[in-house]
Amino acid sequence: MLKEIETVRDTVPGFTGVISDLGGPTANMYRLACKSREIESACRKPSCVFPGICPNLNTDHAPLIELYRKARALPGIKKVLIASGVRYDLAIESPEYVKELAQHHVGGYLKIAPEAISEGPLSKMMKPGIGTYDRFKELFDRYSKEAGKQQYLIPYFIAAHPGTTDEDMLELALWLKKNGFRADQVQAFLPSPMATATAMYHSGKNPLRRVTRSSEEVVVPRGLKVRRLHKAFLRYHDANNWPLLREALRRMGRADLIGPGKQHLVPPWQPAGTGMLAEGSRARGDVRKHGGASAAPFRTQHTGLPDGHRKGRP
Template identity: 75%
Template sequence: MPVARSLFSYRKYWAERFGTAPFLPMSRDEMDALGWDSCDIIIVTGDAYIDHPSFGMALVGRLLEAQGFRVGILAQPDWQSAEPFKALGRPNLFFGVTGGNMDSMVNRYTSDKRLRHNDAYTPDGSGGKRPDRSVLVYAQRCREAFNDATIVLGGIEASLRRIAHFDYWSDKVRRSVLVDAKADILLFGNAERAVVEVAHRLAKGRPISDMDDIRGVVLLRSLAPEGWTELPGNDIESTEEGARQLKDGKCVVRLPSCEQVSADPEAYARASRILHRESNPGNARPLVQRHGERELWVNPPPVPLSTEEMDEVYELPYARAPHPGYEGKKIPAWDMIRFSVTIMRGCFGGCTFCSITEHEGRVIQNRSEGSVLREIENIRDKTPGFTGQISDIGGPTANMYRMACKDRTIEAACRRLSCVYPAICPNLNTSHEALISLYRKARSLPGIKKVSVASGVRYDLAVKSPTYVKELVTHHVGGYLKIAPEHTEEGPLSKMMKPGIGAYERFKQLFDAAAKEAGKEYYLIPYFIAAHPG
């Protein structure tokens, strides 16, 4: 795996002059109270501002604050004009634009393309507080408000739309969101490393064109840079030339152009396959895709955060509460996660319908046991309304904590799209011991009555450890456990890259036996996908 600069090794931009804000400011009055004449960075988001690491604007905002930058928040601004985007003034460095924790179109519409009337990320759950394709609209309004401002796109909406992509809502292939938004740069995946590096380079007066060596960024160019060898987007890793160029590290993989993938489904499938196969930070190469007269340059994914970096990011001084401006209003997403704890990121499942692997990567990024236990104690001691129950402990997947390839050299060279399909890789460490230890220590803390696991258990891994299943059922299930077999038939399951229904049935047997032994009446709630191809 490539070596990355430590996330907290940069010299602070403003040193300790301004200290830590109780909440990142959302108004000029709040800026004045902090003694700020301007913001260095303004984050524009489609979600209500909740100062908690489960919400992207807070995590990125607090991380940039820890780097010494003055960060403001424009949460769910009225997009009907540019005036609300002038509320905090012009940022000295850049606008960071995100649609929020969800893609705005998924947030606003059902799968039948009917408008939703509620929004879990909005005060009182009200719908209609964000526009369709929020990233595009917000970026355009930022440009209208301050024509010379730098605009940086990020978040899951921008990340998953970084190349030409099929848009379900309009039933056509759309250009990269970077092209349509007319922004300066796009950061994809978990972008802590990229956003910190971009911020510090801009603070030194370097232009966007100097960001082309940063992992996890997408830029537009008029021409491909000199010194790079372009490889056609076929099975290049199987050719002698491709193997040689991979060792050189100075090759870029050519994707079919935006115009080609719009006209030819086979070209689209080829581009999609390449994007997925070039997603391992250990061996991914830059990608280039023609959009009209310009080249879209996609750098390799970011290097995953170390455990020490994960701990620091999740232990930044979050208020762990909604901004005071929402006083008296309920925000459903906050109610859902206020007593939950994230212990890891990423997923090596590679399910074809899921955005987790594509966005967060296959390498599991773990917090330390001590960091997780400290957060539980903070929730116990500082979060109003806590009654002793941690509502959920986990991450994108509940039981991949501390799992990794047994050989880092093999991991860095691997191009498998999944570590568990069609069968669990023999190089994968599937031990649940670290997770069992964490569970036991968490529920033993004073004042903690129960630590629940609500969902996300990967059952094909769980059956490898009957001890884990017993521990889970005996101590961490509250009546029912949501689980996702997704289908029962081999055809659709193979297209999903999900295990056969037999793995689910084996897990159910272990689950039921453990529940019976514990004297509990517990149930599994299976999730299924309707109308999936296959």
């Protein structure tokens, strides 16, 4: 990798000294692997990190930290950024890594992908609970502040993933509002080949979890109406979505969330000229193909970022 950086430096015309991403499908799984090849070859677990990090998984980030340090010390290299997805559940195992990342390798914003906050969808994605995100954020904020840097996490979420109920999306919308996030674009799940979530989408069952003698039943948000609603929850701040959200909140027995206050999700009024946008064109415009592992670009009040995140399999 160091040689590759030198090659880029020496051969790319107009190279500015900035490496835009020193990562891969996942930013921080360099040299992380099962402690024993023998154990690994006999292992039948579908994930090394879910429902918790396997005690046999080596989570030592020291080789990666060393690589970062060597990369940024190369002559002619001004900055090495990390733009790949960070497995924050693994990163919090190494506060020193988070420190290195926050203080030297983030250009103001770091995209990460909690994808959901409720146990229902998270368990289908085999992803950690939102408490893990909170712990990562705490470390990220602390080390950014220590370095005198104003930096922000940009969390990504997805609508209509198998295992997601309307209540899960409402909980997420309230979380987004509480934390001051507004999605620029949103993505809804679309089944694609070779994804476990696709099997769930088609069968309504979770092939990874058995309950008594058959696979766990999975609720699947299917059809335009429910997909549109789940996306609307992600963009609760868009007035065009308010009629749909008001209708859903009343149906869900949560009319208490309609009102003018900060504690409400949507106001009771409708600004002139909104709420009548052709739903079909909106749906076509911002849903992209998705294989069960990805994301919705969000922004804080400060900025928005293009979608470019990918996540590797642990």
